[in-house]
Amino acid sequence: xxxxxxxxxxxxxxxxxxxxxxxxxxxxxxxxxxxxxxxxxxxxxxxxxxxxxxxxxxxxxxxxxxxxxxxxxxxxxxxxxxxxxxxxxxxxxxxxxxxxxxxxxxxxxxxxxxxxxxxxxxxxxxxxxxxxxxxxxxxxxxxxxxxxxxxxxxxxxxxxxxxxxxxxxxxxxxxxxxxxxxxxxxxxxxxxxxxxxxxxxxxxxxxxxxxxxxxxxxxxxxxxxxxxxxxxxxxxxxxxxxxxxxxxxxxxxxxxxxxxxxxxxxxxxxxxxxxxxxxxxxxxxxxxxxxxxxxxxxxxxxxxxxxxxxxxxxxxxxxxxxxxxxxxxxxxxxxxxxxxxxxxxxxxxxxxxxxxxxxxxxxxxxxxxxxxxxxxxxxxxxxxxxxxxxxxxxxxxxxxxxxxxxxxxxxxxxxxxxxxxxxxxxxxxxxxxxxxxxxxxxxxxxxxxxxxxxxxxxxxxxxxxxxxxxxxxxxxxxxxxxxx
Amino acid sequence: xxxxxxxxxxxxxxxxxxxxxxxxxxxxxxxxxxxxxxxxxxxxxxxxxxxxxxxxxxxxxxxxxxxxxxxxxxxxxxxxxxxxxxxxxxxxxxxxxxxxxxxxxxxxx
Numbered sequence: 001x002x003x004x005x006x007x008x009x010x011x012x013x014x015x016x017x018x019x020x021x022x023x024x025x026x027x028x029x030x031x032x033x034x035x036x037x038x039x040x041x042x043x044x045x046x047x048x049x050x051x052x053x054x055x056x057x058x059x060x061x062x063x064x065x066x067x068x069x070x071x072x073x074x075x076x077x078x079x080x081x082x083x084x085x086x087x088x089x090x091x092x093x094x095x096x097x098x099x100x101x102x103x104x105x106x107x108x109x110x111x112x113x114x115x116x117x118x119x120x121x122x123x124x125x126x127x128x129x130x131x132x133x134x135x136x137x138x139x140x141x142x143x144x145x146x147x148x149x150x151x152x153x154x155x156x157x158x159x160x161x162x163x164x165x166x167x168x169x170x171x172x173x174x175x176x177x178x179x180x181x182x183x184x185x186x187x188x189x190x191x192x193x194x195x196x197x198x199x200x201x202x203x204x205x206x207x208x209x210x211x212x213x214x215x216x217x218x219x220x221x222x223x224x225x226x227x228x229x230x231x232x233x234x235x236x237x238x239x240x241x242x243x244x245x246x247x248x249x250x251x252x253x254x255x256x257x258x259x260x261x262x263x264x265x266x267x268x269x270x271x272x273x274x275x276x277x278x279x280x281x282x283x284x285x286x287x288x289x290x291x292x293x294x295x296x297x298x299x300x301x302x303x304x305x306x307x308x309x310x311x312x313x314x315x316x317x318x319x320x321x322x323x324x325x326x327x328x329x330x331x332x333x334x335x336x337x338x339x340x341x342x343x344x345x346x347x348x349x350x351x352x353x354x355x356x357x358x359x360x361x362x363x364x365x366x367x368x369x370x371x372x373x374x375x376x377x378x379x380x381x382x383x384x385x386x387x388x389x390x391x392x393x394x395x396x397x398x399x400x401x402x403x404x405x406x407x408x409x410x411x412x413x414x415x416x417x418x419x420x421x422x423x424x425x426x427x428x429x430x431x432x433x434x435x436x437x438x439x440x441x442x443x444x445x446x447x448x449x450x451x452x453x454x455x456x457x458x459x460x461x462x463x464x465x466x467x468x469x470x471x472x473x474x475x476x477x478x479x480x481x482x483x484x
Numbered sequence: 485x486x487x488x489x490x491x492x493x494x495x496x497x498x499x500x501x502x503x504x505x506x507x508x509x510x511x512x513x514x515x516x517x518x519x520x521x522x523x524x525x526x527x528x529x530x531x532x533x534x535x536x537x538x539x540x541x542x543x544x545x546x547x548x549x550x551x552x553x554x555x556x557x558x559x560x561x562x563x564x565x566x567x568x569x570x571x572x573x574x575x576x577x578x579x580x581x582x583x584x585x586x587x588x589x590x591x592x593x
Binding site for chain 2: 024027030031032033034035036037039040073074077078080081083351352353354355356463464467471
């Protein structure tokens, strides 16, 4: 007796969405996006009911007016991209942990752990801090910074370009070191025929004309931590005396944006209780102050009991504001214009590539943080936290600790993520937030799952609309973001 | 692909991979079509030399006939004795298959 293969098909893991009268699918195993036609739409609808054999599927498609050859094509295409599976196919396991010699791409140098502000929600000084800076240097020494540059160049394999971010504390409290190390890094990189780029994050209180000119001359990207117009900024971004910082930074920001012409100037807003009027904040920072881009992130807390924590209603308001700005982003894009709402831009950038993350970010992979004392950590948020040291700049990476960190943080180690379609982009969310919230860097950030799925769906719909109505914009966007 | 349109880079890579694989297996698709022997290559047809346990009792068609059929008409080399190198005389006692097929011996690699 001769037995033909009898495949039974079921739907693969995919998230469907519809925009501009077109159906799309987001393939979760790959991060790929395909537009569906009426035929592939019909196959997926048929499989909504449950498994079907090849023959049942072909018959049903013939009944819907598809020729036998067409029906075979439809099934084959969906099978080949793995939008549908047969039970006889074993899906290859996803790659496991990255190699131990994964080349470095960026370092975050915490040039000081001191700050002239005392923002009440700060993860470095606030109630939920994990840093243990007692007895450690407060300012990074030039030798440590130079060693860090050497460490980065040596550990970055054959990458053509590497990046250094300066961070704090308040970064500009150690501007002298920053200036000297930029010079050193440029020399070292040039000697190797490679490129090195820089950025920094600051609260803007210490910006002077001299500093602004230096930043512009060296094409150093600037992110300003800032919460909005005066009454919002002054609510929690305060000096130790309690005095707000808006009046100090406002004229400095205007100068910074007017004089620094070589890189985009970005504002990074922390959303806290009462500071949730996303649209008003955006208008002020983008239109009144003149930032090129504005990004928002909810504050990190151990729970909802802090004075500054966002509650569910706050988050609903935030998301409504996000959606309004997302609509505006799309309107701009349809007209071929760039909009400054970073939260959409970042996600669209990842969707263009089809990013499919093993880890939520580069921490511990291509990126490491360096504390003022030279301790290595997964990123700047773990700086000076003894529990998360991954080695020292003088002795190199502690591979055992790094592997433990990466094994915990791998998306496949996060049970709840396995059934979530948004995991290619989220991968469980921020390691630091997970540690503060759940005591484990490898815990999925369950408190914002719904929020992430809703947001990813919104961005997918924007992406779909652009793919149909202005695909040229996506190409230009990719070039501009350096994604091509 | 006719029915799915890739709209991001990952999807384009998947399409390129599929297309390159499709182009890689044109042998049986070219026109005019090559001779394709029936019986063993296009369907799953149990009944080769030995079953999974190493014996012949569980095979569902006469093993000797099946093997001899491949030997004479089929190019599928792994499923018949290698009469070029190791078993040149395998069919020498089998002048007419319909009469003499019992003379074909089992060959264990």
